[in-house]
Amino acid sequence: MRAKVLKEFPGCTDDNPITRMIKEGEIISGDLAKVAIGEGWAEEAADDAVADNSPDMPAFDDMNMGQLKAYAAERQIDLGTATRRAEIIAVLKAVRSGDEA
CATH class of the missing domain: 3.40.5 (Ribosomal Protein L9; domain 1)
Structure with a gap:
């Protein structure tokens, strides 16, 4: 719904x-x-x-690593080689804005 x-x-x-x-x-x-x-x-x-x-949604900067990874997994977002929090946030923001990660 x-x-x-x-x-x-x-x-x-x-x-x-x-x-x-x-x-x-x-x-x-x-x-x-x-x-x-x-x-x-x-x-x-x-x-x-x-x-x-x-x-401004979601507020990736307010999420911990577990939440960031769960967000990506639920949406089937490939994080590639991103392992650090800042790298994961960059990938998620790029996907959200429509850019290729």
Whole structure:
């Protein structure tokens, strides 16, 4: 399930347990989307909507190594030879911006 946020609220995504402000206009998914729809903070989004589309999302700099690797694995992002935190963040940011890693 995907949802478009109608009203900003504090929450955390399924893949990142760190609470942050979920911004109006973001497309969210999973349990967060279910709760937000139930609370009236969001409405169901079309299946072709893209999750985590906010330019400042996710906050890779606030994630630890385990979270970064889990994020990449869940999205089938190849980290290549990146092993250091900064290298992994660079790969994820490049993928998010549409560049080749």
